[in-house]
Amino acid sequence: MRKTIAILLFLTALPAFSQNTKGGDDAKGIFKYENFQKPDECGSSCHTDFYAQWKQMMMSKCYTHEWDEIEYFKLAVPHAEKEPKVAGVKAGCNGCHAPVSFMVGDVPPPKPEANSRANESVGCDVCHTVTGFVGDTPFNFNFISNPGTTKYGNRGGTQSPAHETKKLPFLSKAEFCGTCHNEKSPFGAWVKATHLEWKEGPYSKEGVQCQNCHMPRTPGISSAMGEQRQDIAQHLFHGAHDPGKVRGTVELRIHTDSPDIAPGEQAKFTVVLFNQKTGHKFPTGSAEERMLWLHVEAVDAKGKIYHLSVDKKGFQGEDYTIASNVLAYQDMGVPLSKPDFKGIQRDGIPEGDRIFRMPYLDSQGRMTIQQWNTASFGPDYRIGPRETKTETFTWLVPDDVEIGTMTVNAVLNYQKLPTPVAEFLGVPKEEAEIMEVNSHKTIIEIVDD
Ligand code: HEC
Ligand code: HEC
Ligand code: HEC
Ligand code: HEC
Numbered sequence: 001m002r003k004t005i006a007i008l009l010f011l012t013a014l015p016a017f018s019q020n021t022k023g024g025d026d027a028k029g030i031f032k033y034e035n036f037q038k039p040d041e042c043g044s045s046c047h048t049d050f051y052a053q054w055k056q057m058m059m060s061k062c063y064t065h066e067w068d069e070i071e072y073f074k075l076a077v078p079h080a081e082k083e084p085k086v087a088g089v090k091a092g093c094n095g096c097h098a099p100v101s102f103m104v105g106d107v108p109p110p111k112p113e114a115n116s117r118a119n120e121s122v123g124c125d126v127c128h129t130v131t132g133f134v135g136d137t138p139f140n141f142n143f144i145s146n147p148g149t150t151k152y153g154n155r156g157g158t159q160s161p162a163h164e165t166k167k168l169p170f171l172s173k174a175e176f177c178g179t180c181h182n183e184k185s186p187f188g189a190w191v192k193a194t195h196l197e198w199k200e201g202p203y204s205k206e207g208v209q210c211q212n213c214h215m216p217r218t219p220g221i222s223s224a225m226g227e228q229r230q231d232i233a234q235h236l237f238h239g240a241h242d243p244g245k246v247r248g249t250v251e252l253r254i255h256t257d258s259p260d261i262a263p264g265e266q267a268k269f270t271v272v273l274f275n276q277k278t279g280h281k282f283p284t285g286s287a288e289e290r291m292l293w294l295h296v297e298a299v300d301a302k303g304k305i306y307h308l309s310v311d312k313k314g315f316q317g318e319d320y321t322i323a324s325n326v327l328a329y330q331d332m333g334v335p336l337s338k339p340d341f342k343g344i345q346r347d348g349i350p351e352g353d354r355i356f357r358m359p360y361l362d363s364q365g366r367m368t369i370q371q372w373n374t375a376s377f378g379p380d381y382r383i384g385p386r387e388t389k390t391e392t393f394t395w396l397v398p399d400d401v402e403i404g405t406m407t408v409n410a411v412l413n414y415q416k417l418p419t420p421v422a423e424f425l426g427v428p429k430e431e432a433e434i435m436e437v438n439s440h441k442t443i444i445e446i447v448d449d
Contacts, residue, residue, distance in 0.1 A: 029105025
């Protein structure tokens, strides 16, 4: 009898729920769907405004968005089934793209058309139940989730009839975002390093977090029952899918030291590019598929257009950064069951343009867009936060050029996915839409000798 009482006392002293301490691969299948609330429960009557914002951002679509569906089901899943080295991605992609399904062990989840809970993608209850992360570097979904009646946020003491709220400073820090925005491939390559790039750059030293730029504060209310505040964290999360966010990221100037020049002489133009807007490199994140390139054209007095090629600097691996018509992405042949696959055009843009990129290379040294199949990298020629790059263009002015004013245009273009890849895989056109980041022009006078 005494023993029973002792055991009972011991049991009641235990907390009602044991705290979860698992994250990353170890968190696969540790929860049930019922443990997580659906985003529309949060949004239907209380957080109507945040729900509307969330609906528009990519993190509410990262399982259903067509390109994600194609890459996962057409490439990653078949690749994982054929190649033991990358077998883990069959479940692992979902750790970031459909975290609830991953933590429930529903992997691979049903396709988006089945309208399962995987379609929630990264919902409210994914982020607002995170209590920390495992280890000392955030990466590969190593966040620790503790779903339940307590929602963690950026302020304490708020009253909610629906749930408890608790202030958790971690949520307002870049490390929180890094749990999904840093990714290591099965070969140990950092195939996403947005948080690591930020940490090395100037903004981390000034205390500017991801949230400052991607969740700007504004007066308002955060829920129907909440009080009016001056600094409500907006859930915009704009990035590569928002031309307005991308526009103006880099400022550029083109100038010449030969303002008057005769046909047959050599002109030289210098383009200075300054990254004034990103807190990480540009491009960042899915850098294996982003295109950022500088195109320079001269237009003579009669409107004839001449395309200028960038001067080579001579660094190792530079050819990856100069547009050409070579073939690449041969490793797609494995998941697509095309053993002799020759590859497709690497760039799909005018030859000779400078590309600001870091090529992702497979274990045979071929360029890949399958970031999980990346074993190493070529040169990192992206533009760092507040970094300035200079490109020169030396051009032999043709003999038959029109005498008069010549305009020289420098345009920095951006594309989420190379056109040849989008066309080959049947990805909707808008994923390969070309956005203008910035442009600038200068004039020279073409004079008679
Ligand atoms: C990708 C992660 C993420 C998702 C998804 C997300 N939030 Fe948040 N939310 C945050 C972060 C981070 C903060 C704190 C921002 C800060 O400190 O600057 C926050 C803050 C909040 C706040 C407090 C705002 C304030 O300033 O008082 C509320 C309320 C909130 N979120 C509700 C929601 C709801 C409802 C949803 C779904 C419709 C949602 N969140 C989806 C990450 C997320
Ligand atoms: C649970 C994982 C997870 C967490 C935590 C997370 N993200 Fe994301 N985020 C994603 C995924 C997955 C995508 C890819 C969406 C897609 O498919 O294009 C994404 C996309 C984005 C984008 C790109 C939008 C675009 O237009 O392309 C931004 C910006 C972003 N996240 C910012 C943040 C910030 C800031 C935080 C921290 C407050 C954060 N994320 C936390 C998983 C996460
Ligand atoms: C100083 C402001 C600033 C800070 C700080 C910042 N970003 Fe960004 N971010 C931008 C701008 C501007 C863009 C749009 C240009 C681009 O796509 O890189 C962007 C783009 C992105 C994208 C889309 C990239 C792509 O190609 O899909 C993601 C994801 C992202 N940021 C996540 C983060 C995360 C995570 C952090 C913190 C570790 C962070 N950002 C910190 C300004 C910032
Ligand atoms: C560690 C978290 C993580 C893992 C694991 C992960 N992703 Fe992502 N994924 C992201 C984030 C974050 C982004 C957005 C990056 C950005 O916009 O810069 C993204 C972007 C993407 C995009 C690009 C969407 C676009 O906007 O162009 C595709 C497609 C994608 N992931 C598919 C996959 C597949 C397939 C896997 C598994 C092989 C996978 N992801 C594994 C976090 C992850």
